[in-house]
Amino acid sequence: MKVDAAVVDEILKFMKTDKGLSFNFLSDITAVDFLKDRGVFEVVYHLLSMKNNVRVRIKAEVPESKPELPSATSVYKGANWFERETYDMFGITFTGHPDLRRIMNPDDFPGHPLRKDFDVAPKDEYCPVPVIKPDN
Amino acid sequence: MKEDPKDDLIPINIGPSHPAVHGTLPIYAKLDGEIIAEADVEIGYLHRGFEKLAEDLTYHQFIPFTDRLNYVSTFINNQGYAEAIEKLLDIEVPERAHYIRVMLSEVSRIMDHITCLGPNMVDTGALTVYWYLFRVREELYRLCEMVSGARMTTNYTRIGGLVRDLPEGFEDTAREILKGLPVAIKDTEKLIKKNRIFLDRSIGVGEISAEDAIDWGFSGPNLRACGVARDIRKDEPYSVYDDLEFDIPVGNRGDYYDRTFVRLEEMNQSMRIILQVLDKLPKGPINIDDPKIILPPKEEVYDSMEGLIHHFMFFIEGMEDIPEGEIYHAVEGANGELGFYIVSDGEKNPYRLHVRSPCFAYYQAFPSMITGKLLADAVVTLGSLNVVAGELDR
Numbered sequence: 206m207k208v209d210a211a212v213v214d215e216i217l218k219f220m221k222t223d224k225g226l227s228f229n230f231l232s233d234i235t236a237v238d239f240l241k242d243r244g245v246f247e248v249v250y251h252l253l254s255m256k257n258n259v260r261v262r263i264k265a266e267v268p269e270s271k272p273e274l275p276s277a278t279s280v281y282k283g284a285n286w287f288e289r290e291t292y293d294m295f296g297i298t299f300t301g302h303p304d305l306r307r308i309m310n311p312d313d314f315p316g317h318p319l320r321k322d323f324d325v326a327p328k329d330e331y332c333p334v335p336v337i338k339p340d341n
Numbered sequence: 342m343k344e345d346p347k348d349d350l351i352p353i354n355i356g357p358s359h360p361a362v363h364g365t366l367p368i369y370a371k372l373d374g375e376i377i378a379e380a381d382v383e384i385g386y387l388h389r390g391f392e393k394l395a396e397d398l399t400y401h402q403f404i405p406f407t408d409r410l411n412y413v414s415t416f417i418n419n420q421g422y423a424e425a426i427e428k429l430l431d432i433e434v435p436e437r438a439h440y441i442r443v444m445l446s447e448v449s450r451i452m453d454h455i456t457c458l459g460p461n462m463v464d465t466g467a468l469t470v471y472w473y474l475f476r477v478r479e480e481l482y483r484l485c486e487m488v489s490g491a492r493m494t495t496n497y498t499r500i501g502g503l504v505r506d507l508p509e510g511f512e513d514t515a516r517e518i519l520k521g522l523p524v525a526i527k528d529t530e531k532l533i534k535k536n537r538i539f540l541d542r543s544i545g546v547g548e549i550s551a552e553d554a555i556d557w558g559f560s561g562p563n564l565r566a567c568g569v570a571r572d573i574r575k576d577e578p579y580s581v582y583d584d585l586e587f588d589i590p591v592g593n594r595g596d597y598y599d600r601t602f603v604r605l606e607e608m609n610q611s612m613r614i615i616l617q618v619l620d621k622l623p624k625g626p627i628n629i630d631d632p633k634i635i636l637p638p639k640e641e642v643y644d645s646m647e648g649l650i651h652h653f654m655f656f657i658e659g660m661e662d663i664p665e666g667e668i669y670h671a672v673e674g675a676n677g678e679l680g681f682y683i684v685s686d687g688e689k690n691p692y693r694l695h696v697r698s699p700c701f702a703y704y705q706a707f708p709s710m711i712t713g714k715l716l717a718d719a720v721v722t723l724g725s726l727n728v729v730a731g732e733l734d735r
Contacts, residue, residue, distance in 0.1 A: 232671070251680070309388040310385060310388065321396075323393075
């Protein structure tokens with residue numbers, strides 16, 4: 206199900222609070238990089254309704270030039286770390302997130318790893334600890 | 342963490358390498374006496390970049406990586422991944438393979454619960470429980486080794502079936518080992534169930550309400566201990582779980598006591614499933630009959646030219662005719678909902694592979710669970726949540 210990125214938090218709130226739908230469990234938030242083909246990131250939300258035993262997948266597209274999306278932490282508390290991971294791996298910012306910082310990679314890591322254009326074998330290596338080289 | 346101008350609180354760092362945390366999980370706590378006023382956790386010390394690696398590997402080449410996710414219950418990860426790909430390719434695995442996968446998943450589940458309970462009891466001070474339970478785990482490792490050749494990194498399922506059939510003598514060995522499990526569980530219960538010290542240490546510790554738990558994304562034994570009877574094996578049955586009879590233990594308070602006893606009872610139920618499978622195990626093939634999907638058996642690879650070329654093409658060129666599309670498949674891991682989200686664009690590598698790990702979802706709630714509580718309770722709560730770093734960081 207594809208939705209508009211600007212209002213994704215209101216849609217999630219509706220899906221959670223509506224008595225008929227009652228999607229009270231957020232399974233997963235992640236993103237897929239379609240920059241080469243379509244120039245967008247696709248942010249994917251997986252929801253589960255425990256009452257009706259139904260799963261749904263909601264997708265929101267964000268363009269590469271402005272990868273921003275409203276945060277779902279006001280609707281589901283569990284969205285916190287999932288959004289941090291998506292930010293860490295793709296560089297998609299979630300506005301309204303209480304603490305958006307990198308989660309898996311070190312804080313000063315250059316780049317966003319899961320983007321398709323991330324170079325896994327760069328020429329000058331990133332090293333998080335100071336390296337002491339011999340003087341000769 | 343926020344900078345507080347009137348900082349009377351003592352910051353301590355229950356650091357990444359510490360005997361009380363199970364895995365590399367630092368907790369940055371600010372203490373007010375012995376009560377934790379603020380807490381923050383950090384993850385990512387075991388981040389190996391599986392999701393990025395998967396984009397360069399074929400579907401078959403990724404199977405050994407799934408062992409390393411939740412490394413204490415490896416068959417469940419293998420089964421989850423294989424079933425996700427089988428759903429994407431829309432193929433049906435023979436019954437014998439389903440039953441063997443279910444049986445070995447339940448063996449893994451028992452091993453995971455033992456690995457959670459043993460060290461957790463050591464944290465609380467009950468050292469003898471560790472020995473009672475780990476003896477059974479050692480025997481179960483012997484069973485894993487019989488089946489797959491490795492104790493921990495089993496790598497046993499393949500897309501379309503299993504790598505090899507059960508060896509001779511498996512059933513007798515399994516039944517004999519499983520005789521030791523109820524004895525160990527009963528001894529554990531006798532030691533802790535009416536023990537004044539354990540009850541004081543565990544009732545009301547690390548409590549979380551059911552609504553909070555669902556909101557944070559809890560699943561598995563931690564959610565069932567809060568009173569929510571939700572188990573993917575019963576509610577969305579996959580494989581042959583709807584042919585098997587088992588119950589789901591549910592707690593009521595969501596504290597450390599409930600989590601311990603839910604896990605103990607789940608071990609009993611897993612044993613019930615294994616004995617049913619051993620009785621019902623059908624004869625027949627273990628792999629589907631499609632040479633485009635299943636690897637050739639090793640005898641053919643070593644003896645015939647066609648087998649060798651077939652094997653070579655699989656690992657260099659990958660499978661052909663993979664449909665485009667995406668799939669999300671969730672299995673009941675030992676810690677909760679283990680999901681695989683695979684996006685395929687028809688190539689031999691997945692376009693995107695994402696693992697929804699249960700530990701990631703419930704470890705978010707950990708800082709709020711320990712704030713305002715004693716420091717010793719924080720250690721015990723961390724163990725009872727059963728956070729496995731491999732699954733958390735992927």
